[in-house]
Amino acid sequence: MTKKKEAHLKEADLLQAVVDEADLPASLQEHLKACRLCRHEKDRLERALTELGDRAEHFAPSLRRRVALPVRGSTRRALPWYWNWRRTLVAGMVTAVAAVIVVYGAISVKNLEEAELAALTQEMWEDDLFMIEVSALSENALPLFCSDVSGESYPDFDEEFIDFVVPSTETDLVSCGGGGVKC
Amino acid sequence: MVHLDQAKSQPPLAGNGVQVTSLVKLARDGDRAAFGRLVELFQEPIFRMVYYRTRSRMDAEDLTQDIFVKAFKGLSKLRDLERFRTWLFRMAVNRVTDFYRKKRLLAIFKTRDHDSEADPKDVEAQQDPSALDDVIKEEFWKLVTSFSNTLSRREKEVFFLRFMDHLSIREIAQVLDKSESAVKTHLYRGLKKFKEDASLLQLLEASRP
Numbered sequence: 001m002t003k004k005k006e007a008h009l010k011e012a013d014l015l016q017a018v019v020d021e022a023d024l025p026a027s028l029q030e031h032l033k034a035c036r037l038c039r040h041e042k043d044r045l046e047r048a049l050t051e052l053g054d055r056a057e058h059f060a061p062s063l064r065r066r067v068a069l070p071v072r073g074s075t076r077r078a079l080p081w082y083w084n085w086r087r088t089l090v091a092g093m094v095t096a097v098a099a100v101i102v103v104y105g106a107i108s109v110k111n112l113e114e115a116e117l118a119a120l121t122q123e124m125w126e127d128d129l130f131m132i133e134v135s136a137l138s139e140n141a142l143p144l145f146c147s148d149v150s151g152e153s154y155p156d157f158d159e160e161f162i163d164f165v166v167p168s169t170e171t172d173l174v175s176c177g178g179g180g181v182k183c
Numbered sequence: 184m185v186h187l188d189q190a191k192s193q194p195p196l197a198g199n200g201v202q203v204t205s206l207v208k209l210a211r212d213g214d215r216a217a218f219g220r221l222v223e224l225f226q227e228p229i230f231r232m233v234y235y236r237t238r239s240r241m242d243a244e245d246l247t248q249d250i251f252v253k254a255f256k257g258l259s260k261l262r263d264l265e266r267f268r269t270w271l272f273r274m275a276v277n278r279v280t281d282f283y284r285k286k287r288l289l290a291i292f293k294t295r296d297h298d299s300e301a302d303p304k305d306v307e308a309q310q311d312p313s314a315l316d317d318v319i320k321e322e323f324w325k326l327v328t329s330f331s332n333t334l335s336r337r338e339k340e341v342f343f344l345r346f347m348d349h350l351s352i353r354e355i356a357q358v359l360d361k362s363e364s365a366v367k368t369h370l371y372r373g374l375k376k377f378k379e380d381a382s383l384l385q386l387l388e389a390s391r392p
Contacts, residue, residue, distance in 0.1 A: 011378070015371055015374045015375055015378065016371065018374055019352075019367050019370045019371050019374065020352065020367060023367065044388075045374075045378065047388075048377075048384055048387045048388055049346045049377070050346075051387040051388075052327075052346055052347065052383075052387055053346050053347050053349060055323055055387070056231075056235060056323075056327070056347045057231060057347075059319075059320045059323055059324065060230075060231045060234045060235065061234065061240045062227075063226060063227055063230040063244065063247065064240070064244065065244045065248070066226065067222050067226045067247060067248055067251045068248065069215065069218065069219060069222065069251070069252075069255060070252055070255060070256075
């Protein structure tokens, strides 16, 4: 046996050989083929792994309920029994939530309409008040305290009354007799 | 006992790959009988695969049923007919992942279902008449569980697919959608931990003649 062959595979190489022997360097592959000890170590590990698979298969229970294909055009029968009541429960909950949303929505819309109507009435009333104010201003734009000065606040004092209080100058000349130049 | 050399020489699962491909083609064209034949060929390996991960016969049966129903519905989407087996295993891996996700969620809310459900292992033990077999079986699964707890999620998946479900490295790469080198890396790490697990190794070696 050469010196090269005497250098046995390290544990890492051995594990690498179990994963994939082809990944080992060529020299190690050659050694593995020639060295009975290394070969034995590798086989030992591989046998343990085979045993693991075999035992797992042996100790696994057998399939009692065979797979059933879904009925043509429907998958309902293939589903587990508890699936249906769960679906029904979910569907019921969704329906209830939808109903609550619809009722709440309808009430909200109704409240909204009433509120809108009240606001509209209030707005119209305010518009009316505003137009009354505008009309009053177009009649007399002066403020109330100015009315006294302008005489606008005494509408009952007509022209006859004014003439009585302040007679015209023509009347004065007639009353002065023959001494007047203008007569 | 089957040696690795013998196991390697065994044909992949359900015999002839060409036969499987032709069955898949027929099933994809709407032949229910062909799909039924595929179910017959693959239901046991898929059931076992799921059982190794759930350790519950009832759950494994339910999940196997779901997987085949999904396969039946989604067969038209399968492009490469030769990959039916890996496609089926991929579906199974995803389904088991979903199962555990749901189980964790249920555990958070502690639903009635979860609490009241009898342990399937206990039910099974009651049904099985052989007590000694149960002890050996229980011991084996206990050691496998203990070993699998030392592995990371990916290491466990790769290790189980390789040595318990007997998939090749290429098939595992297809199932997990990983590169072959990534699969080999995980496998290497898993093997290292397997070799370090003296109790499981001892049990497996002791049972050999």
